[in-house]
Amino acid sequence: MTALPKVPGVIEGQTLKGDLEVSVDVCIIGSGPGGASAALAFAAAGKRVLVVEEGGYFTKTRFRMREDEAYTNLYQDGGQRTTKDLAISIYQGKAVGGGSVINWTTCFRLPEHVLEHWAHKHQARGFTHNDIVPHYERIEKRLSITKVDEASVNPNNRLLLDGCRALDLEVDTINRNVLGCAQTGACGLGCPIDAKQSMLVSLLPDAMDRGATVLSRCRVDRLHFKGDKVSHLSGVLLGATGREPTGATIEVKADRFILSAGAIGSPGILLRSKAPDPSGMTGRRSFLHPVSICAGLFPEPVHGYHGAPQSVASHHFAERGGKDVGFFLEAAPVSPGLVSTAVPGYGKAHRAVMKMLPFVGGHIAITIDGFHDDVPGGTVELDPRGRPLLNYTAAPRTLAAMRAGHKTLAKLQLEMGAKEVHTLHQPLRVVRSQKDIAALDDAPYGPGEVFMASAHQMGGCMMSDDPNKGVVRSEDLRHHAVTNLHILDGSVFPTSLGVNPQETIYGIMGLIAARLAA
Amino acid sequence: MDRRTFVKRGLLGGGLLALVGGGALFLRRGAYTLQPPEPLKVLDETTFCVLVAAARRIALADDALALRLARDVDEALTYGNPVAAQDFVKVLYLLENGLLGLFFRLSPALFTEMSPADQDRALNAWRDSRITLLKGAYHGLRRLVLGAYYTNLRRAKETGYPGPLFDKPAPPAIVETEPLSPPYVVQPPVEVVAPAAPDEKTAPGEAPAKGTP
Numbered sequence: 245m246t247a248l249p250k251v252p253g254v255i256e257g258q259t260l261k262g263d264l265e266v267s268v269d270v271c272i273i274g275s276g277p278g279g280a281s282a283a284l285a286f287a288a289a290g291k292r293v294l295v296v297e298e299g300g301y302f303t304k305t306r307f308r309m310r311e312d313e314a315y316t317n318l319y320q321d322g323g324q325r326t327t328k329d330l331a332i333s334i335y336q337g338k339a340v341g342g343g344s345v346i347n348w349t350t351c352f353r354l355p356e357h358v359l360e361h362w363a364h365k366h367q368a369r370g371f372t373h374n375d376i377v378p379h380y381e382r383i384e385k386r387l388s389i390t391k392v393d394e395a396s397v398n399p400n401n402r403l404l405l406d407g408c409r410a411l412d413l414e415v416d417t418i419n420r421n422v423l424g425c426a427q428t429g430a431c432g433l434g435c436p437i438d439a440k441q442s443m444l445v446s447l448l449p450d451a452m453d454r455g456a457t458v459l460s461r462c463r464v465d466r467l468h469f470k471g472d473k474v475s476h477l478s479g480v481l482l483g484a485t486g487r488e489p490t491g492a493t494i495e496v497k498a499d500r501f502i503l504s505a506g507a508i509g510s511p512g513i514l515l516r517s518k519a520p521d522p523s524g525m526t527g528r529r530s531f532l533h534p535v536s537i538c539a540g541l542f543p544e545p546v547h548g549y550h551g552a553p554q555s556v557a558s559h560h561f562a563e564r565g566g567k568d569v570g571f572f573l574e575a576a577p578v579s580p581g582l583v584s585t586a587v588p589g590y591g592k593a594h595r596a597v598m599k600m601l602p603f604v605g606g607h608i609a610i611t612i613d614g615f616h617d618d619v620p621g622g623t624v625e626l627d628p629r630g631r632p633l634l635n636y637t638a639a640p641r642t643l644a645a646m647r648a649g650h651k652t653l654a655k656l657q658l659e660m661g662a663k664e665v666h667t668l669h670q671p672l673r674v675v676r677s678q679k680d681i682a683a684l685d686d687a688p689y690g691p692g693e694v695f696m697a698s699a700h701q702m703g704g705c706m707m708s709d710d711p712n713k714g715v716v717r718s719e720d721l722r723h724h725a726v727t728n729l730h731i732l733d734g735s736v737f738p739t740s741l742g743v744n745p746q747e748t749i750y751g752i753m754g755l756i757a758a759r760l761a762a
Numbered sequence: 763m764d765r766r767t768f769v770k771r772g773l774l775g776g777g778l779l780a781l782v783g784g785g786a787l788f789l790r791r792g793a794y795t796l797q798p799p800e801p802l803k804v805l806d807e808t809t810f811c812v813l814v815a816a817a818r819r820i821a822l823a824d825d826a827l828a829l830r831l832a833r834d835v836d837e838a839l840t841y842g843n844p845v846a847a848q849d850f851v852k853v854l855y856l857l858e859n860g861l862l863g864l865f866f867r868l869s870p871a872l873f874t875e876m877s878p879a880d881q882d883r884a885l886n887a888w889r890d891s892r893i894t895l896l897k898g899a900y901h902g903l904r905r906l907v908l909g910a911y912y913t914n915l916r917r918a919k920e921t922g923y924p925g926p927l928f929d930k931p932a933p934p935a936i937v938e939t940e941p942l943s944p945p946y947v948v949q950p951p952v953e954v955v956a957p958a959a960p961d962e963k964t965a966p967g968e969a970p971a972k973g974t975p
């Protein structure tokens with residue numbers, strides 16, 4: 245066994261030889277928004293912090309706005325992750341910085357009513373909106389989260405803005421975490437100029453400047469328990485491409501372990517470790533904000549692959565009342581690789597749509613799952629090799645919201661002059677008129693019958709102050725049965741959020757990390 | 763397809779999937795003489811040839827391009843979940859499988875030996891199948907091939923996509939035991955202050971002071 249070099253900064257796992265044994269005050273698993281928030285708080289409090297991250301240390305010299313490089317390097321499963329039934333494409337980050345490296349920079353504070361719902365329905369009462377506010381303010385300063393000026397929205401987002409206004413829907417420009425954005429449109433491929441204030445260029449460097457070490461290409465296999473504590477974790481180091489272990493192993497002992505491997509990743513590690521699970525909720529209530537998409541073909545070029553991918557949103561339908569699942573509207577980047585996998589069909593028909601790419605406007609309806617008893621979310625399981633796999637079947641009410649989202653977007657795109665709107669159904673649905681919109685009432689929404697995707701994974705280790713209902717308690721996100729294990733990432737949410745998740749993660753995890761480090 | 767036929771075929775299909783999963787292949791073998799441009803990593807020579815045949819139809823690829831796409835999919839699979847990659851190999855055996863074809867397409871022909879029109883019919887049979895697994899397999903195959911086609915910058919430009927907003931030099935090739943990036947240089951911690959207001963006119967590369975190497 246050799247010791248890990250005691251240096252703050254990033255150590256790339258693939259460069260190390262021999263098995264490692266490490267002892268620190270705090271070990272954090274995962275370096276996305278949750279893990280980075282924890283790393284900074286503990287490092288600032290003078291703790292010896294080690295962050296272990298499966299993804300690679302990719303920096304701006306390797307971000308060339310190329311889809312062929314980005315998906316394999318920066319996404320879970322090389323961008324091929326899906327739900328168990330293959331019906332929903334799951335986009336999730338895997339890199340130093342986690343999903344923040346490839347996300348689309350949209351920032352929202354959590355709506356207060358969601359926190360109230362968690363308190364009443366899920367007994368998560370450990371913090372209030374007012375507790376989080378200073379942490380929102382801090383992160384908004386640090387990540388330069390500012391409102392987009394209407395003049396700078398790209399034509400794709402402009403269609404959404406003007407379309408909502410034409411239909412009298414509430415709409416506004418959003419906040420983004422960028423500084424000196426050059427409008428490359430490549431947020432999803434890693435920012436080529438570090439304008440995006442991802443964890444890679446913000447909280448992780450802040451933590452490293454205060455002594456934290458980040459070990460990349462280190463996959464945590466399992467946690468080991470002694471009594472009611474985690475005694476150590478074990479894992480393997482991976483080669484630079486992350487595909488194969490190098491053969492070197494690692495064992496980390498720490499006083500405290502912070503699990504921040506993301507929704508899907510965190511419950512996966514707990515299941516693999518056979519962690520105590522008194523509530524039986526580990527891996528349950530996983531939510532996706534499943535997305536339905538309309539691709540409108542416009543008479544003028546939209547060039548939806550350039551410019552900030554998201555700068556406008558409408559929450560007009562977020563709370564539809566009664567039993568209806570809500571949804572919100574945003575734009576999506578029209579990158580050729582991404583679009584090619586979403587457009588149905590193949591051969592000539594597929595090529596004909598792809599040839600229209602510069603004229604395509606891409607808009608999405610993001611459904612808000614988890615607020616109704618009959619929308620219970622999915623379950624994280626382990627596949628035969630022990631990798632996490634999400635078993636998620638969209639509930640009928642969620643599918644109804646996706647249909648309503650399609651109809652709204654189709655109407656909006658036609659209103660804005662689209663010659664035709666593709667809803668990405670199989671068999672193909674092309675909407676050219678109000679009559680075609682009405683016909684969407686008969687469109688199928690079964691697995692494989694319409695393209696569905698998710699970039700917002702949440703839940704799987706939900707918080708509740710009732711140990712029979714949640715995996716962690718809310719006041720400090722501590723595991724109910726493991727006293728030195730806290731979970732700080734998007735997996736602790738008892739429902740989806742109804743807004744893009746990153747700022748909520750910074751806010752809540754910043755608050756809890758500050759409490760723990762105090 | 764009525765419900766009874768569906769159930770009958772579905773059960774049979776499920777049985778065959780199980781057989782393929784268990785390794786017993788009811789497979790008349792084809793010629794499979796195509797040479798992959800590089801040694802294969804996930805596929806074998808049979809499934810490589812099936813994928814080449816599928817890529818011809820899915821991406822309208824000529825022979826050379828179909829070989830390239832099949833090789834690129836083979837490479838992409840090494841980044842995916844290993845269990846899913848093995849399932850994909852089984853899917854390609856299924857597509858080729860004559861016995862399964864007999865039940866689903868009413869034709870015992872091997873996929874690699876079919877006419878292009880029949881290959882389309884075989885793909886469409888999966889596309890339109892009421893068995894979720896086959897529908898999923900159809901989409902998986904389609905997406906891997908089309909993804910390999912359109913994530914390539916040169917081919918993406920066929921759509922009218924002009925490419926990235928500016929060029930960046932290619933970084934050094936990734937070597938399994940070498941660092942991916944220059945080391946992070948630790949700086950004396952400063953109190954986090956409010957960043958300057960973003961300047962819309964900032965030129966690429968001039969952005970923030972604290973960045974990555």
Ligand SMILES: Cc1cc2nc3c(=O)[nH]c(=O)nc-3n(C[C@H](O)[C@H](O)[C@H](O)COP(=O)(O)OP(=O)(O)OC[C@H]3O[C@@H](n4cnc5c(N)ncnc54)[C@H](O)[C@@H]3O)c2cc1C
Pocket residue numbers: 273274275276277278279296297298299335336337338339340341342343344346347348349350351352432462463464465504505506507509510513554699700701732733734735743744745746747749
């Ligand atoms: C394409 C895309 C666009 C998005 N756009 C937006 C947006 O505009 N606005 C917004 O708010 N949100 C957006 N999101 C979502 C947002 O980025 C995520 O919600 C957020 O990153 C989740 O943070 P997290 O800390 O919970 O987990 P993650 O960011 O997923 O980080 C978890 C980390 O843990 C690592 N890990 C997992 N398992 C292990 C293991 N066994 N060992 C070691 N490390 C492990 C992973 O590699 C990963 O880096 C987007 C996401 C994607 C993919």
